[in-house]
Amino acid sequence: MKKILLQLLIVVSPLLAKSQNEITYSQYMFNNLLVNPAYAGYKEDINVNLLSRNQWVGIKGAPTTQSLLVDGAFFRNKNVGLGLTVLNDRINIQGQTSIMANYAYRLPVGEEGRLSFGIGVGAVQFSINSDKAVIADPSDINFVGNYSYISPDAKLGIHYSDNVFYAGLSANNLLTTTLNKNNQRASFVILPPVHMFLTVGALINVNESVKMKPSLMLRDDPQNMGNFDINASFLFKDVLWLGGSYRMGVDMWKKTNNLNPTFQQNSLVGLVEVFVAKQFRIGYAYDYSLSDLNSYSSGSHEISLGYTFGNKNYRNNTLTTPRYF
Numbered sequence: 001m002k003k004i005l006l007q008l009l010i011v012v013s014p015l016l017a018k019s020q021n022e023i024t025y026s027q028y029m030f031n032n033l034l035v036n037p038a039y040a041g042y043k044e045d046i047n048v049n050l051l052s053r054n055q056w057v058g059i060k061g062a063p064t065t066q067s068l069l070v071d072g073a074f075f076r077n078k079n080v081g082l083g084l085t086v087l088n089d090r091i092n093i094q095g096q097t098s099i100m101a102n103y104a105y106r107l108p109v110g111e112e113g114r115l116s117f118g119i120g121v122g123a124v125q126f127s128i129n130s131d132k133a134v135i136a137d138p139s140d141i142n143f144v145g146n147y148s149y150i151s152p153d154a155k156l157g158i159h160y161s162d163n164v165f166y167a168g169l170s171a172n173n174l175l176t177t178t179l180n181k182n183n184q185r186a187s188f189v190i191l192p193p194v195h196m197f198l199t200v201g202a203l204i205n206v207n208e209s210v211k212m213k214p215s216l217m218l219r220d221d222p223q224n225m226g227n228f229d230i231n232a233s234f235l236f237k238d239v240l241w242l243g244g245s246y247r248m249g250v251d252m253w254k255k256t257n258n259l260n261p262t263f264q265q266n267s268l269v270g271l272v273e274v275f276v277a278k279q280f281r282i283g284y285a286y287d288y289s290l291s292d293l294n295s296y297s298s299g300s301h302e303i304s305l306g307y308t309f310g311n312k313n314y315r316n317n318t319l320t321t322p323r324y325f
Contacts, residue, residue: 023065023089025053026245026269026285027304029215029231032325033069033083035197036170037102038118038159041073041081042325046309056297061092071102079106081116094189095127098153113162120155124176126189147188151176166325168199193221203324211235213324218250225249233271235324241273266290281306
């Protein structure tokens with residue numbers, strides 16, 4: 001117990017640790033595999049995405065996250081989507097690394113739609129690097145060396161998309177807390193609770209050169225305050241995305257252990273995605289906090305790279321809008 005209390009005290013705040021119990025990205029609308037395994041294979045060709053995020057820059061020990069995502073659709077009718085997600089996250093002395101294999105079965109709906117059911121299975125390694133702890137007594141044996149714990153994990157999802165609309169519902173972290181609730185070895189790390197994600201988006205043709213993609217995302221879990229995102233992006237000449245998001249904290253179930261307002265993730269997000277080639281894109285997002293957090297942080301920065309193999313004639317794919325969702 002002493003080890004747990006000391007660990008929490010050295011973090012900027014216990015509330016800071018709780019506010020990052022689910023890995024957060026701002027460019028998820030361009031990489032929906034981050035939140036929903038049923039998205040695997042949506043673009044049908046093989047896609048590779050890299051993301052890196054520095055959150056709450058200026059706060060010592062704030063979250064840093066890196067991800068690798070690979071997915072594609074296979075077999076004659078492209079009815080099976082397969083994906084791999086590798087995520088690495090660190091907040092202060094705690095680290096979290098996961099690898100998940102994703103499977104999606106994709107049913108055709110009408111001429112352009114697909115309804116997908118997805119599952120992701122894998123493992124998560126939680127680690128404590130006590131060598132980086134700042135404590136009053138350096139000789140304290142509770143903070144000597146490193147500690148790690150590995151747990152299986154799973155996620156489920158459903159996703160629908162057609163030319164002009166998409167919607168998805170998913171649940172992540174299904175096993176980590178359930179399997180380790182009474183496990184003494186797991187008591188030294190902060191285990192993420194189950195997170196639910198609801199995503200909805202559409203494509204609107206403004207004119208021949210401009211398309212608009214409004215979207216929404218609701219994220220919630222049983223223990224903490226959730227987030228509701230309102231997003232709007234514009235695509236110019238199929239080359240440049242410019243957009244923004246408004247993220248607000250929501251408390252749908254009136255939980256009693258909500259975060260202090262300082263650490264609610266109320267923020268504005270600016271987004272830019274550029275297709276430097278037909279198959280290669282670069283993205284950047286900047287988050288500006290609207291809560292008291294902006295007194296301590298200069299914001300959050302996020303970079304993404306994406307490459308699509310074999311997408312030289314994407315307009316002839318089964319789906320006619322693989323770039324848009």
